[in-house]
Amino acid sequence: MSKQSTLKNKFKSKFTTTVISLLLLVFLQCSKNDKVDDSKDFLSLILLSQTLPTDENLPEPAINTVDITVGETKYTKALGVCRGDLNMNGQDNIMVPGNDQTLPLFYLHKVDFTAKNVFLTPQGPSFIFNIDMPGGGGYDPAVLCEAKVIENSSTTYDIQVKKCSVDKIAGAVNPPTNTISFRARCTKGL
Known part of the structure; x- marks a missing residue:
């Protein structure tokens, strides 16, 4: 895998982890404020986003x-x-x-x-x-x-x-x- 592909994958992974963490913080805050229905919908959205298929390429093979x-x-x-x-x-x-x-x-x-x-x-x-x-x-x-x-x-x-x-x-x-x-x-x- 090329160095550029490796860096892109690391960035995507860190970005995804950061977004999930922020979404969970919002979920927890909503739960504290007794907005249970909204927080359940929000949690469902988080879980759904993790199961959607990605458009990532297959690993890059060696040349030829x-x-x-x-x-x-x-x-x-x-x-x-x-x-x-x-x-x-x-x-x-x-x-x-x-x-x-x-x-x-x-x-x-x-x-x-x-x-x-x-x-x-x-x-x-x-x-x-x-x-x-x-x-x-x-x-x-x-x-x-x-x-x-x-x-x-x-x-x-x-x-x-x-x-x-x-x-x-x-x-x-x-x-x-x-x-x-x-x-x-x-x-x-x-």
Whole structure:
């Protein structure tokens, strides 16, 4: 994780702790002033704010790797391809190297390095995602899965997806439906 990301996370944590502390002080003051109904609503708001989902990014992987979570199982794979010709021939890919046959195998085909709104598909014009799993079989998206492009500079491409619903492509993969999250960070032209 970069130093800047670490500092941001520490700031968010301290800020959140400070806000919660202030809210609890207000709650306690309201309770002392016999405003019990108001304080209960206020306490409910505090608790609700702690259970709302965050829009935080997945942890940043090392350059030219992808961190993958299939269900609850985590994998880290080296990426051997992160290149293309900006969709001139539909050959833009992010995937493991061709000589890596250890499963799982990660494939993101027809990557459009100019796209800002990205959806992974099992087939289609761009961002075709699939993964071959240990034990045989593989997964691809059961529905369109929204992805987030975290960085798209002249040298680096960083993309993530959270909890993409997937089902089997072919073969006996167990379970037949699952979720996949990943964050891939690679050097363009690899």
